[in-house]
Structures are given as C-alpha cells and as structure tokens.
Amino acid sequence: MAAFRTTPWRLISGVLGVMCLLLVAALGVLLKNSFTKQNVQPTFSPGPSTDLREGSGCCSCREKWIGYQCSCYFISSESKTWKDSRNFCVSHNSSLLHIQNRNELYFMNSISYFYWTGLFYSEEHHAWLWEDNSTLSQDLFLSLHSLNPKNCTIYGPIESVMDADCESEYRYVCKQQLI
Template identity: 30%
Template sequence: MSEQSVTYMDLRFHTPAEQKRKRRPKHTRDTEFSEQEVTYSHLKFHIPSEQQKQQTSTSAESTDYPTPTSSWLVTVILGLLCMALLVTAGVLGAKFLQLSHRVRRQNEELIEKQAILGNFTQLQETLKNCTNQRDDLQAQKANFSKVVSRKGEKCSLCSEGWIEHGGKCYHFSEERRTWKKSQEYCSSHNSRLLVIKNKEELDFINRLVCFHWIGLSRGGAATAMKWEDGTAHSTDLFQVKKETPGESCVALNAEGGAIRKCAEEFRYICEKKPS
C-alpha cells in the first residue's frame, strides 16, 4: 500500500428543480436515470518509479542493519579486548610461576635450616658432654697431679707429663692429631697407643678420656677390630658404635668406642711401661 500515492477528490451529487422535471417529456422514461446530475472528479494514483523503490529499500535496510564502518569498529574493539585478556592471562601466569618457584625455594631453605638446626642441637649435646668431661678431667688431673707429686717424692718411674697407674705410664695429649700421626708420636716416645686389657684399667681411663684416639683399628671391611699388640677386641670391655665399611679407627669416650675416619684429628692416649 505504501508503494502507491492516492489523491482523493470530493464527489458532488446535484438534484434538479421540479420545473425541470415537468419540462421533460413523459416518454423519456429511459432517461429518468439521469434525474440526478453527477459530477465526477479525477482519482489520481501515483506509482513510484524503480529508482524511488530502490531508495526506499536502501533506506529501510540502512535502518535495519549496521553500516560496514560500524561493523569494522566493533570488530576492532573486540580484537583489542581479546588481546587485553591474553596479555592479562600471560601476566597472571608469569606471576603464578614466580610465586611457585619462590615457595619451592623457601621450602628447600626451610628443610636445610631444619637439618642445620638438628645438627646444631646434636653438636650442643656433644659439646655439653665434652664440657662435663673436661671439668671431670680437670678435677681428675688435679688429683693425679697430687698423686704424681707424692710419688715423685718417692722417685716416680714415669717421665714428666705421664701418669703412673697399675704398673703403666699414660700420656693424655692436649694437642690433636690424626690416628696415624698419633701412633707415630707414641712410637717416638718409646710407647704405643693405648691397649686396654681389663675392666679396672677401663674404669681408670674413663675418668680422664674425652674422644681420645686409642690403639684399636681395622684395615678394611673384611677385617676385625684389633689392638696395637695384635689381639682381637672383646665386646665384653666396651661396645664400638657406628661401624662403617673400609678403614676405620676408634676414638674412646666415657660412653664407649666410636668408629671415626682415621684422617680426623682427636687427642690421643699413649702407654708404656715404667722405665
């Protein structure tokens, strides 16, 4: 309906006067139909041209659909949003990786610190034991000094710096050496590293010892522990703790013998017969 333009005009109907009716012959019944005078006006219908239809269609389409420029702008905005999301995701991923590495490093450092703390606690206990034994050693040394001085008055058979007990002379070193160096030192003084023969001698040594090398070692995993004089070690005297494969030497403390690497440095005990 919108494609046509319609123009409406008024239709006027006119009835003639009575006189004009009388003048008409009666036989003209066929013409009675024209008793009314009708005036027609033109009805104009306007059909738009093809160009106008196309313009109307284009106008309607432009109203219903966005222009190409608008579509391009929307595409660009969506692309920028996608890129922003990707960049944000990348940054968050990098931050997460950094935090993961940091947490892992902190956990590793915490484990190391716990291990160090455990070793430190163990060292503190060892130091405490050695300190107590040192105090005991100093007290025993004072007592033995008195004994040595009294025996000196009776002409002691042991050299200066040696303690006589049970028919032997003992030297408790103050300096630290490896097991081999300790053995060489004792040999240079016509003595040997300590060889314990019985419980009575062990009790005497335990009052003065604090991680001292003694004359007990082995040459390898296939060999047994032997004393300097070649005799086998008897567990009836004391237990040797923490045996390890390979060459090893024994350091003695009040709690018993401890297997240590021969290259470590400890104090040592020499023994010899009175001269």
C-alpha cells in the same frame, strides 16, 4: 617489762640465724667437693710417679706421664690425626691407648674428650685388634659391630668407643707398659 619479753625472742632468732649460716656454709662445702670430684681430670705428674693406686707400685713414669697399674700414660692436650698420634707415641717408646681390662676403663672414666686408640680392624683376621695384634677382650665394648672397619677408633666419656675418619684430629693417649 616489754624489753624483758623480747629478749628471749632475740636470743632464739640469733641462734637460728647462726644455725642457718652454718648450714649454708656446710652445704657450700659439700657442693664444692661434689663438683670437684665429678670434674676430676687426670693431671700430669711433675716427676716420677709415686702413685700407689692398686697395682701401681711398680710405676716410675717420666715427667708429664701418669702411672697406673704398671703402665705409664701420656694424655695429650693437643689434637692430631691417628697416624701422627701413633707416630708421637712410637717416638716415645709407647703405643696408642690399648685397654686390657675393665679396671683400665675405670681409670679413663674421668676423661671429657675423645682420644685416639690403638684399636683397628684387621681385614686379614676379620677382627678388631690392638696395635700389637692382640685381640680385643669381648666384654670391654659392646658396640663394635656398629663401627665402620675402614675408620680408626676413638674412646671417650662414659666408656664409649666410636669410629672416626683417621685423618680427623683428636687428642690421644699413649701407653707404655712397664712389665
């Protein structure tokens, strides 16, 4: 009789044990997925980009360049001065990062380093301009007034733009607009 009374308890504890294991496994998968999505780094495409993100149907980028909204981006893993970074981009028929709208900021949102940009202060115009002399959209960066106009600009995590000595070495992003 005693063996008969313990059998339902063994069955219940076995079922509860299996449920606990399944819950722990599901939690592990969920945590792994959430950390993977948070730490996503842009990856280099092995060949021409066939990325079909919004507005990028016109992209055909060369190897190691990323296509996004009719532009190709090269995200460096090496550090250079602003001038050397700019020269690298120019030699690849592109320019340092030129952010035109908020969507482009979201594209760059997953970066975890600071990168040189093509934004500089023009003494002649008394304004912040991009390398192509186009003006900066006023709604992109809020803290430009605190930047030192004698320095170059870097863009980094959490949509932040800062100034840095142009002779310092940072990673860089080249942008080639296809349209």
